[in-house]
Amino acid sequence: xxxxxxxxxxxxxxxxxxxxxxxxxxxxxxxxxxxKRWSEGxxxxxxxxxxxxxxxxxxxxxxxxxxxxxxxxxxxxxxxxEACDDFVIFGVRACDAxxxxxxxxxxxxxxxxxxxxxxxxxxxxxxxxxxxxxxTCFCGTFGIDAAxxxxxxxxxxxxxxxxxxxxxxxxxxxxxxxxxxxxxxDDKAVKAEQDKVREILAKMxxxxxxxxxxxxxxxxxxxxxxxxxxxxxxxLGCGTCTFVCPTCQCYDIRDFDTGHGIQRFRCWDxxxxxxxxxxxxxxxxxxQLERFRQRFMHKLVYFPDNNDGVFGCVGCGRCLSRCxxxxxxxxxxxxxxxxxxx
Amino acid sequence: MEETLIPYAGIVTKITGQTPDVKTFRVEAPEGGKLFEHxxxxxxxxxxxxxxxxxxxxxxxxxxxxxMEFSVKKCGCLSGWLHGMDEGQMITVRGPYGRPFPVDDxxxxxxLVFVAGGIGLAPLRSVINYVRDNRDKYxxxxxxxxxxxxxxxxxxxxxxxxxxxxxxxxxxxTIDREQEGWDGHxxxxxxxxxxxxxxxxxxxxxMCGPPIMIKFSLPNLLKVGxxxxxxxxxxxxxxxxxxxxxGRCNIGNxxxxxxxxxxxxDQLDELPGEY
Ligand SMILES: Cc1cc2nc3c(=O)[nH]c(=O)nc-3n(C[C@H](O)[C@H](O)[C@H](O)COP(=O)(O)OP(=O)(O)OC[C@H]3O[C@@H](n4cnc5c(N)ncnc54)[C@H](O)[C@@H]3O)c2cc1C
Ligand code: SF4
Ligand code: SF4
Ligand code: FES
Numbered sequence: 106x107x108x109x110x111x112x113x114x115x116x117x118x119x120x121x122x123x124x125x126x127x128x129x130x131x132x133x134x135x136x137x138x139x140x141k142r143w144s145e146g147x148x149x150x151x152x153x154x155x156x157x158x159x160x161x162x163x164x165x166x167x168x169x170x171x172x173x174x175x176x177x178x179x180x181x182x183x184x185x186x187e188a189c190d191d192f193v194i195f196g197v198r199a200c201d202a203x204x205x206x207x208x209x210x211x212x213x214x215x216x217x218x219x220x221x222x223x224x225x226x227x228x229x230x231x232x233x234x235x236x237x238x239x240x241t242c243f244c245g246t247f248g249i250d251a252a253x254x255x256x257x258x259x260x261x262x263x264x265x266x267x268x269x270x271x272x273x274x275x276x277x278x279x280x281x282x283x284x285x286x287x288x289x290x291d292d293k294a295v296k297a298e299q300d301k302v303r304e305i306l307a308k309m310x311x312x313x314x315x316x317x318x319x320x321x322x323x324x325x326x327x328x329x330x331x332x333x334x335x336x337x338x339x340x341l342g343c344g345t346c347t348f349v350c351p352t353c354q355c356y357d358i359r360d361f362d363t364g365h366g367i368q369r370f371r372c373w374d375x376x377x378x379x380x381x382x383x384x385x386x387x388x389x390x391x392x393q394l395e396r397f398r399q400r401f402m403h404k405l406v407y408f409p410d411n412n413d414g415v416f417g418c419v420g421c422g423r424c425l426s427r428c429x430x431x432x433x434x435x436x437x438x439x440x441x442x443x444x445x446x447x
Numbered sequence: 448m449e450e451t452l453i454p455y456a457g458i459v460t461k462i463t464g465q466t467p468d469v470k471t472f473r474v475e476a477p478e479g480g481k482l483f484e485h486x487x488x489x490x491x492x493x494x495x496x497x498x499x500x501x502x503x504x505x506x507x508x509x510x511x512x513x514x515m516e517f518s519v520k521k522c523g524c525l526s527g528w529l530h531g532m533d534e535g536q537m538i539t540v541r542g543p544y545g546r547p548f549p550v551d552d553x554x555x556x557x558x559l560v561f562v563a564g565g566i567g568l569a570p571l572r573s574v575i576n577y578v579r580d581n582r583d584k585y586x587x588x589x590x591x592x593x594x595x596x597x598x599x600x601x602x603x604x605x606x607x608x609x610x611x612x613x614x615x616x617x618x619x620x621t622i623d624r625e626q627e628g629w630d631g632h633x634x635x636x637x638x639x640x641x642x643x644x645x646x647x648x649x650x651x652x653x654m655c656g657p658p659i660m661i662k663f664s665l666p667n668l669l670k671v672g673x674x675x676x677x678x679x680x681x682x683x684x685x686x687x688x689x690x691x692x693x694g695r696c697n698i699g700n701x702x703x704x705x706x707x708x709x710x711x712x713d714q715l716d717e718l719p720g721e722y
Contacts, residue, residue: 171453173496173539180456180496180537216690219450324699328719355694358452358687360497367496374693382685382695385522386658389684389698389722399697399721407700 106295107280107287110266118143120283121193128162129195130155140194149196153239158351158423159201162194163224164208166348167372170220170358174366183366189223193279195231199254200244200421202232204351206255207419210412211354229275232256235302241422243311243435249419251306252299263294270295311420314435317442319405321414327406328398332440337397339430344375346424346433347400352417355381376400401437451690454494454539455482460514462534465601466594469566470530471506471518474540481515482540487550487573488681488709491542492689493517495532499524502686502704505543506569508576515540518569518601544689545708548574548653548679557651558586562664564636564656565594568601570681570708571655579613586615586650591643593621593636593660597629619643637663640671647672654680665712675712682707682715682722698722 109117121127122143130150131141138152140159174181205225212221232254235242244251253259257276261268268290271277280287306312319327347353357374360367374381376399382390390396408417418434425433461473476482485491485505494500501523507516521530529538548554559578561571578585590610594600600620611618621632621639632639637660645652645668652668654661661680668678684696684703691705699718701707 175496178533178536180539182454182456182539184450184453186450211692216449216451218452218692219448222448324719328699354692356687357693358500360499362497369496374687374695376694384683384685386683395721402699403694403697407697410700 106290106292107269108263108266108290109269109287113286114149114267117283117286118149118195119145120286121195121279124282125190126192127195128192143195153235153237153242154198154201154421154423156349158204158349158421159194159197160204160208160351162192162228163205163221164212164354164373167370168220170369170371172366172368186219186223189227191227191229193229193231195260196233197230197254197256198233198235198421199249199251200242200419201351202230202255203244203247203249203419204421205230207352207408207412207415207417208354210415229258229279230256231258231260231276231279234259234261234298236262236298238302238306238309239422240310241425242306242309243314243420243422245306245312246314246316246420246438247416247418250303252302261295261298263298268292268295311435314438315442316405316416316438319409319438319441320416321406321409323406324402324410327441328402330441333394333398336432336437336440337394340377340393340397340432341429342377342379342393342396343429344377345427345429347375347377348373349423349427350418351421351423352404352419376403401434404434405438405441451541452688454492454541456537457482457515457540459532459534459536459538462532465518465603466599468521468530469518469601470521471516471601472529472538473514473516474538475514477537480513481511483543485509485515485543486547487577488548488570489543489545490570490689490704490708491515491517491540491544492686493519493525493529494539494541495525495528496539498528500539500687501525502544502689504570504573504681504708506572508573508580510577510580518566518572520566542689544704546706548709550574550577554651555584556586556649558646558649559588560645560650560652561588561590561592562636562640562652562654562656562668563590563592564660565599566601567654567656567660568592569655571653572602574653575610579610579616582614588613588616589643589645590616590618591621591636591639592619593623593634593639595623596626597622617643635663636660637667640664640667645671645673647674647677650677652678654678675716678712679709680712680715681709684722 127143128140130138132150138150138155172183212218235251257273259270355374356371404417457474463471503517506518682703686696687693689704691702696703
């Protein structure tokens with residue numbers, strides 16, 4: 106482990122930014138944190154987490170996939186892919202770091218999504234252990250440790266500075282390149298910080314939330330639960346929960362006529378929308394009940410089914426604070442846990 | 448690096464009108480030959496950039512080494528555009544996608560019953576011609592195929608001139624209502640299943656067609672002695688990526704584009720009935 110003194114944090118940022126793009130949480134005009142590119146004078150936000158998740162770095166809201174030139178009966182396919190520049194994200198929380206593992210399980214399995222892989226390969230993730238978890242946090246329910254996040258490098262706040270630990274080769278490389286800013290340290294201060302955070306976590310309102318009643322192999326039990334009707338009753342189908350979610354992966358592919366050719370791009374889509382599955386022959390999910398159920402079945406049953414029991418939610422709490430009708434995955438889990446499936 | 452979302456460009460070298468609303472498109476690589484190999488039951492994403500992209504079954508058999516064929520029903524954006532274009536036009540194709548019919552394992556050595564309605568014959572035609580080209584690997588073949596009218600029977604010429612003349616191929620055509628110039632069977636496919644006299648022993652059934660036909664045909668296949676483990680079908684859900692990533696086409700924990708479109712009925716029973 107290496108220590109960076111308080112005074113040197115911005116030297117560290119400057120050292121990275123001299124070589125590659127550095128992004129970190131910065132307060133916006135209304136005091137909410139958003140990832141921004143760092144340059145001299147930009148200040149790191151002290152908010153717990155960013156409004157939007159960090160998935161944008163690897164799976165952006167829209168991205169160009171390819172282009173076509175059309176001439177008479179001829180079509181030219183233009184592969185517009187190019188290696189993306191190296192970049193560093195600083196300040197990713199444990200939940201968002203865990204969401205990358207979930208997206209990897211979708212986009213990096215065969216056939217690999219080369220757009221996603223390109224960004225993953227060129228991005229270095231520096232995670233920041235949480236000091237003050239919020240009431241909406243429940244990453245612990247899914248076995249995620251807010252006091253020991255994953256990532257290429259993990260950073261902890263300690264009394265007079267920051268302690269860094271490289272976890273991967275990429276992380277080692279970045280730390281080696283900035284080695285003169287750091288001094289050696291042991292893990293004592295980190296242990297103390299972790300104990301403190303875990304103590305806070307244990308007292309959080311959602312600390313007792315369990316995955317009882319959901320998980321791999323429970324499709325039959327959960328799908329037919331009558332409670333889906335009341336849970337989904339007020340859902341507006343606005344899709345907010347899917348857009349703020351770091352693990353939501355659904356996309357649409359569309360074409361755009363630029364005037365000089367056709368651009369094929371993809372953009373986030375939402376299973377909460379009625380036209381998501383609409384067909385000429387019919388609609389497998391005709392009402393909001395089926396759409397709502399799909400979102401939670403996917404995260405809590407289907408995804409674990411296909412991924413060694415790993416859940417498709419990281420407990421970041423964004424959907425808890427953003428849903429206009431205050432419906433959310435925690436309410437769903439609590440309802441499903443109430444033994445009705447026996 | 449490879450990227451399955453980036454298609455190949457192919458040339459439509461021949462367009463054949465099958466019925467008033469179905470046309471078959473022959474597609475070849477610009478340098479000639481096929482764009483890629485496939486197995487019976489697999490699909491491909493066809494597109495005209497700027498129009499849209501749609502999943503279509505590869506109706507030609509993999510034993511056809513010269514070209515691929517797709518039969519498309521006119522129903523919307525892309526299909527409408529394809530119906531309006533001329534031979535020589537390029538389109539884009541990507542694939543093959545999905546799990547095929549198990550022609551070389553579970554189906555090998557079996558008698559086969561094909562049950563189809565309307566354009567549902569398209570994916571089965573790939574299997575049927577594969578079986579014709581590997582005739583000694585399979586037993587008796589029964590094909591029960593129906594449409595609204597004689598004009599709506601796809602591949603009619605091929606059925607009459609080739610399938611009906613293949614050894615131990617028994618083709619049973621039917622149309623919904625009496626029609627002048629038709630002296631064949633009249634009636635719905637599900638009822639016809641009971642009438643043709645099928646023997647379920649050492650036999651597998653492959654069924655594709657409109658949902659209503661499937662719904663009424665399944666119980667009749669069971670009635671004449673088939674077990675759900677002997678009956679295969681293909682599922683159709685809305686698709687975008689074709690590779691299990693865009694999150695659109697799942698039934699329970701299975702993605703139809705990747706884990707299907709071919710399913711056995713006992714496998715479907717394991718999934719929620721959301722299709
Ligand atoms: C595995 C699979 C195999 C298929 N094989 C064939 C085939 O061999 N021949 C053929 O003609 N069609 C086939 N289809 C159906 C075909 O993909 C759709 O009909 C497609 O919408 C046609 O595209 P379009 O641009 O013409 O229609 P669009 O303009 O996109 O849509 C017209 C209408 O169809 C709806 N729609 C969109 N996607 C689908 C879908 N997947 N299924 C049904 N309706 C849809 C739209 O909501 C709209 O109401 C297959 C579908 C799947 C999933
Ligand atoms: S479902 Fe809600 S709590 Fe879970 S990862 Fe998505 S936004 Fe966060
Ligand atoms: S659960 Fe809430 S945020 Fe999600 S679609 Fe429904 S109303 Fe919108
Ligand atoms: S079409 Fe995208 S997941 Fe099946």
